[in-house]
Amino acid sequence: MTTLTPQQQGSDVTTVRIMLVDDHAIVRQGLRSILERERDLVVVAEASTPDEALTVIGRSGPHIVLLDLKLSTASDSEGLDLCAELSARHPDVGVLVLTTFLDEQLVLKAIRAGARGYVLKDVDTSGLVRAIRDVSRGESAFDARSAAAMVRGLNAPDPEESQQLTSREREVLRLLARGLSNRDIGEKLYISETTAKFHVGNILRKLGVSRRAEAVYEATKLGLI
Numbered sequence: 001m002t003t004l005t006p007q008q009q010g011s012d013v014t015t016v017r018i019m020l021v022d023d024h025a026i027v028r029q030g031l032r033s034i035l036e037r038e039r040d041l042v043v044v045a046e047a048s049t050p051d052e053a054l055t056v057i058g059r060s061g062p063h064i065v066l067l068d069l070k071l072s073t074a075s076d077s078e079g080l081d082l083c084a085e086l087s088a089r090h091p092d093v094g095v096l097v098l099t100t101f102l103d104e105q106l107v108l109k110a111i112r113a114g115a116r117g118y119v120l121k122d123v124d125t126s127g128l129v130r131a132i133r134d135v136s137r138g139e140s141a142f143d144a145r146s147a148a149a150m151v152r153g154l155n156a157p158d159p160e161e162s163q164q165l166t167s168r169e170r171e172v173l174r175l176l177a178r179g180l181s182n183r184d185i186g187e188k189l190y191i192s193e194t195t196a197k198f199h200v201g202n203i204l205r206k207l208g209v210s211r212r213a214e215a216v217y218e219a220t221k222l223g224l225i
Contacts, residue, residue, distance in 0.1 A: 014040055015040055015041070015042050016040055016041050016042070016063050016064060016132060016133065016136045017042055017044045017060070017061060017062045017063045017064070018035060018041060018042065018043050018044065018062055018063070018064045018065075018066055018132065019043070019044060019045040019046070019047065019053070019056070019057060019060060019062035019064070019065045019066070020032065020043055020045070020046045020047070020066050021046075021047045021048075021053045021065060021066065021067045021068060021071070021082070022048065022066075022067075022068040022071075022098075023048045023049070023068065023070075023071045023072055024048075025048070027068075028046050028048075031043070031066065031098075032046075034125055034128075035128075035129070035132070038129055040133075041129070041132065044060045044061070044062055045057070045060035045062060048071070049071060049072070050071060050078055050081065050082040050085070053065070053067075053082060053086070054082075054085060054086070054089070057086065057089075057090060057093070062093060063093065063094065063136050064093070064094050064095075064096055064132055064135055064136055065086055065093055065094070065095045065096070066096050066098050066132070067079060067082065067083060067086075067095055067096065067097055067098065067115070068097075068098060068099050069083075069097060069099045069101060069106070069110065070099065070100070070101065077166045077167050077168075078167075079097075079099070080109055080110060080113050080166055081113075081166050081167065081168045083095050083097070083110060083113040083114055083115050084113040084114055084166075084168070084195075084198060084199070084202075085168075085191065085195060086114070087113060087114025087115075088114070088192070088194055088195040088198045089192060089194075089195060094116045094117075094135040094136060094138075095114055095115045095116060095117075096115065096116060096117040096118075096119070096131060096132060096135045096141060097110050097115045097117065097118045097119070098119055098120075098121055098123075098128070099118075099120065099121060100120065100121050100122075102120060102145055102146065102149055103149065104149045104150070104152045104153030105153055105164075107146055107149045107150045107153060108150060108153040108154070111150070112202075116135045116139075116140055116141065117131050117134065117135050117140055117141030117142060118141075118142055118143075118146040118150070119131050119141065119142065119143045119146060120143055120145060120146065123143050127143055131143070164206070165203065165206060165224065168189075168199060169199050169202055169203050169206075170224065170225075171189060172185055172189070172196065172199040172200060172203060173203055173215070173216075173219055173224060173225055174225055175188055175189070176200065176203070176212055176215060176216055177216045177219070177220075177225050182196040182197045182200060183196070185199075185200075200212065200215075203215055203219075207219060207222075
């Protein structure tokens, strides 16, 4: 986990401040070396785990989080969960997914979790820099293959989506079944009430219901809890 002091960061207000979140140090080092060749880009922080990312983002103040979706061998959903958490806690920060995985539903899930862009790691340097600058201006950014995958996903919605809750959503669902409020869920999971509400909303949407009690009933039928 690395941060820069204000003196190191410089005073140019046009500078785009970037946080790198990837579990491989060599990847972060390579990205830092590439990005900081650009006069308007500066890497202000690095993190290798979701916990590190959530800790360092508050004190480093990035404009952009460059996020890998695969942050460990133990889970395939950590990156998506972190994307949702970052988007809920820091809505002014643009999350740009940079990953090796290309799948129609994965692209859609990342966007639904709050990502403002999705590019593959084999993108050329100019494409990555352009995507970062686009997201920093409040625009969306996709490379050609990610954009095509998103269109395919939109045209062919996943029929199993209702059962594909993230690990965090399953935790929230179990607490919903106990009758806990959003505030209580937040306290139990050490997340904000706003973030808990965000997860509850996703659960309701995925299960195709409008009420919390209905979500618990539907989840019970599906064997999710």
